[in-house]
Amino acid sequence: MRCEIVAVGTELLLGQIVDTNSSWIGEQLALAGIDSHFQTKVGDNGERIAEALRIALGRSDAVIVCGGLGPTHDDITRDVIAAVMGVELAIDPVIEERIRTMFGSRGRDMPANNLRQAMVPVGASTIAQQPGTAPGLVCPIGDGQVIYAVPGVPYEMKEMVEGTVIPDLQRRAGVQAVIRSRTLRTWGQSESGLAEVLAPRIDELDRLGHATIAFLASGMEGLKVRVTVKAETAEEADAVLAQEVTLLADILGDAVFSVDDEPIEAVVLHLLRERGLTLGTAESVTGGLIASRLTDIAGASDVFRGSIVSYASEVKFDVLGVPRGPVVSDDAVIAMAEGACRVLGCDVAVAVTGVAGPDTQEGVPAGTVYLGLCIDGESESMMIRLPGDRARVRQFSTISVLDWLRRRLVAESAPRPW
């Protein structure tokens, strides 16, 4: 059973609205074990909607059309489906009554063009869920194919897809297959480096066919390795995933900092909390980004004490006690980390100083960043060179210093069970 999605709306093509509906429907189809190979966006134009539907029906068993069911003159999805089916539209008295009642209960007069929404292609049935005025449609085509029409309003669409479309597709398909995925988050290896380390396992999975692996560069969220599994039941999929995640985490070793939704800052807060340690930061090039990310985590306050954002050199000298001299250096970053521990009264501090760009600074090229750690009075520093623009240098600095702290904290502990 293959099902495509056709999203209708000129505003989608113009980029005025991002088409999150198709993404959501795509996810539901995958979870329900329905294959979906193409998604198409098309404007409010009858000929082109019809073309998109015909192409989709030429290679799939079912099509979900999303949008164009409203009451206005450019809502023509119903008309196009009737044309593709080769039938007329007829008024559905039940829908007509329901729409009249909805307007009545809101104490508003019903504009006449709302009755357009009660027009249904002959031979189609309406979807039971109707949270708004627009009814959804189930439209049989030829022998065994089907077009589902749902509104573009997200909550209306979701109710219909969950309540009618997915169960109907699964019934037609007679399948029970589900697709699930989990994600390992890593830092410290390039995408191609990860690919090389995992190549033998990827080849094996290609042969076995029960799971696939994909990579996803996600800035401050790390470099993600996603495993996707197809199985007959959710339980079976979850069991295979658990096994595969353990195996991959084993291969990747300490490059893995978490699985699924846990960001690096949550991992670090968790490790510090376990060890009863408090944290502070001293930030120059990141300008408060590290502190901001840490405090985005609810409950950060029992570990995180604060940050000295020492953007101006004088703040480094006067508040953190950095010795006067070059402020993008090993000495400076160590003094910053130690200064943060002292001023903020914390056990552990991370510090960052560097050049975000676009210009060089004190002769140091953009992308040069010094990281500092101070843990229970012991300090160390590290220099890295980062690619990319200002925003990326700041993001990569943040994840790099937090990941370094993570590695230090776990170095002497047992590995975490995923």
Next chain:
Amino acid sequence: MRCEIVAVGTELLLGQIVDTNSSWIGEQLALAGIDSHFQTKVGDNGERIAEALRIALGRSDAVIVCGGLGPTHDDITRDVIAAVMGVELAIDPVIEERIRTMFGSRGRDMPANNLRQAMVPVGASTIAQQPGTAPGLVCPIGDGQVIYAVPGVPYEMKEMVEGTVIPDLQRRAGVQAVIRSRTLRTWGQSESGLAEVLAPRIDELDRLGHATIAFLASGMEGLKVRVTVKAETAEEADAVLAQEVTLLADILGDAVFSVDDEPIEAVVLHLLRERGLTLGTAESVTGGLIASRLTDIAGASDVFRGSIVSYASEVKFDVLGVPRGPVVSDDAVIAMAEGACRVLGCDVAVAVTGVAGPDTQEGVPAGTVYLGLCIDGESESMMIRLPGDRARVRQFSTISVLDWLRRRLVAESAPRPW
């Protein structure tokens, strides 16, 4: 000239990533006056990518393919384009050298599969912009058609589309019809408040038909009012837009803090720079977010000195000199602002303390936030109650305190010309 977009990636179909690239490209095409009638998403499957390309080339003059240019085994866009062109892939020595150099400058060994990225279909040329390792491609097809291939990484894609794809399309099209828009950024009025104030002008524009207005709530970026104009030439469109922006700014008064891409933090830095004032922040509930946003602006360093992120109460007492007592209060926020001026040695400070949630704190409900300003030794405070979750409370606190500072700074100056 018609141009379609084909976004490649199984993760797009599965809904693991929302395809914002196509939306962005769609917007650029519209602004450039290039028609775009279809956008397609397809998975990492050679046959189906080829099918999507052939269908697109059957009805359009140009296709932009986005994604699948990375170094891993599932990045096959290059191979499929070569097949559609009916040519071989050949290594491009310039690209090879560039990739080797990029790895060299980062002090990392280049995994062998990165060389896949130097393979180019015979007859295609590479795109001059190459911010990452993946080169973009311009691939001529038959008589006068063209496929552009750009990476899926948004900042790499954008640089190539702006720098090469759009100018090349406009040159080929020789078209001049352009759609342009500009945005007024506002703070301090609700969306329905703005709509009410602008209603007469919106009605007028409906009659005149030369411009449309839309509203867009954008968190920390403010509440945006977007004006869109279609005209024969860019000059004509720009002239109409300039007139309309002035008119709307006049109606909206001091709710408007900037136009187009300038965020509130850039406005504040600009106003302070003009007045020769330096800035610092004292942050509790925002946890470094204000500092982080300010330092995201290149050139912030001549105005912004730093921040004391006083997340723990003891840091407020010990570093900022806040008197011991309730730390979510008028007294505390004023002491924070004054403390920031003193410790950081700045002329102006903003301060924020409050409860981000989800839990209440010291009996104060989530969403309660105190803002503080200290300008040349004079301080004031304000209490606001914000709706929403933790992230929204932090964002709204940030824009609220910066907008308050903006209003204070411009109060005695002439209005800015837009």
